[in-house]
Amino acid sequence: MNLHEHQAKELLSSYGAPIQRGIAAESVEDAVKAAHDLTAQTGTQWYVVKAQVHAGGRGKAGGVKLAKNIDELKQKATDILGMTLVTPQTSAAGKVVHRILVAEDVYYGDQEKIKEFYISILLDRGTKRNVIIYSTEGGMEIEEVAEHTPEKVHKEFIDPMLGLQGHQCRKIAFNLGLEGAAHKAMVSFIDKVYKAYMGADCSMIEINPCLKTSDDKILAVDGKIALDDNSLFRHPDLESLHDKRELDPMEVEAQSYDLNYVKLDGNVGCMVNGAGLAMATMDIIKLSGGEPANFLDVGGTANAERVEKAFRIILKDPNVKAILVNIFGGIVRCDRVAQGIVDAYKSIGEIPVDIIVRLQGTNAEEGKRIIEESGLKVKGAILLKEAADAVKAVI
Numbered sequence: 001m002n003l004h005e006h007q008a009k010e011l012l013s014s015y016g017a018p019i020q021r022g023i024a025a026e027s028v029e030d031a032v033k034a035a036h037d038l039t040a041q042t043g044t045q046w047y048v049v050k051a052q053v054h055a056g057g058r059g060k061a062g063g064v065k066l067a068k069n070i071d072e073l074k075q076k077a078t079d080i081l082g083m084t085l086v087t088p089q090t091s092a093a094g095k096v097v098h099r100i101l102v103a104e105d106v107y108y109g110d111q112e113k114i115k116e117f118y119i120s121i122l123l124d125r126g127t128k129r130n131v132i133i134y135s136t137e138g139g140m141e142i143e144e145v146a147e148h149t150p151e152k153v154h155k156e157f158i159d160p161m162l163g164l165q166g167h168q169c170r171k172i173a174f175n176l177g178l179e180g181a182a183h184k185a186m187v188s189f190i191d192k193v194y195k196a197y198m199g200a201d202c203s204m205i206e207i208n209p210c211l212k213t214s215d216d217k218i219l220a221v222d223g224k225i226a227l228d229d230n231s232l233f234r235h236p237d238l239e240s241l242h243d244k245r246e247l248d249p250m251e252v253e254a255q256s257y258d259l260n261y262v263k264l265d266g267n268v269g270c271m272v273n274g275a276g277l278a279m280a281t282m283d284i285i286k287l288s289g290g291e292p293a294n295f296l297d298v299g300g301t302a303n304a305e306r307v308e309k310a311f312r313i314i315l316k317d318p319n320v321k322a323i324l325v326n327i328f329g330g331i332v333r334c335d336r337v338a339q340g341i342v343d344a345y346k347s348i349g350e351i352p353v354d355i356i357v358r359l360q361g362t363n364a365e366e367g368k369r370i371i372e373e374s375g376l377k378v379k380g381a382i383l384l385k386e387a388a389d390a391v392k393a394v395i
Helices: 005-014 028-042 070-080 142-148 166-175 180-199 229-234 249-256 275-287 304-315 334-348 364-372 384-394
Strands: 022-025 047-051 064-067 100-104 115-124 129-135 153-158 202-212 218-220 224-227 260-263 268-272 294-297 322-329 354-361 378-381
Touching: 005 022, 005 180, 005 202, 005 224, 022 028, 028 047, 028 070, 028 100, 047 070, 064 070, 070 100, 115 142, 115 180, 129 142, 129 166, 129 180, 142 153, 153 166, 166 180, 180 202, 180 218, 224 229, 249 260, 249 304, 268 275, 268 304, 275 294, 275 322, 275 384, 294 304, 304 322, 304 334, 322 334, 322 384, 334 354, 334 364, 334 378, 354 364, 354 384, 364 378, 378 384
Parallel strands: 268 294, 268 322, 322 354, 354 378
Antiparallel strands: 022 100, 047 064, 047 100, 115 129, 115 202, 129 153, 202 218, 202 224, 260 294
């Protein structure tokens, strides 16, 4: 589950990590009030207006603006609220901005003393350890830094038995070229951010930029946090922060049915049981000359009700020209799945696209027979090649 920037900063702040202070707003009037409140709290006279969407690259897309007075703030808030932001991390359709963050100006004083850093924490699956990735090249996309100047990207791996050690925090601050008060502040900052990562069961924290101010403070100027969905039962307060407006409406509907669905841009719908099989199914579609229109995992209980709901979600995508159902009958028997497909088809009524059903595993032959004898416009298959050829024939 992704958090907005203002939510991520509030989480970091709750663990003691210093942040660029700001107030979220969903209207121009709220933005003006936020600016006045922020001035009263911090003394700032300039304001940074930031679009709150789950995507990076907002600044280059026009989603981050500096306002030097209240009149400019009104104009910037008017421009950003309601705009459709298209960044390298969104689809071509972009994301509508429903909320902005009015933040204090922290780039004050001697500009030559200000430094921007990159800091992130995530799990390195290869080493089975958490890793802190950091660089002196803050404000830039870390992928570009890694490609062009890999020597500027550092990694600090955390022993799961010992946790983050003080000498590791000092090493990070040293490698970032800090000394004196700024070095001490960075050591404390890293420690608190890591505590937030562990305490909130995060799957990723990214702070870009992490700022050294002209007076040697260390602040999170931006913050991106992804929470581990499997741990949300431990954090009901954080689960309530989920902004479903950032998701595709079909994905929200699928979640309500406990279906795993991700919309893609292709023309062949997929319905499978199991994430690994879903990846193989998308490979089949690509090999047949088509493009997958979605990832949809119905799980181990592919009964008529779940299959019907899955069909209805897939058919809401107007780009879908065919549907490939690929089920492995291990926990669930293929004949029961086949009967569920037939029942779901009859419940929905006439389905305007071709359906190819590939069943493998327990009672696969019987399942194929049920499909073929149903009299419906459904093609049965057992082998992967049969399914690929059937898809190729209808797209």
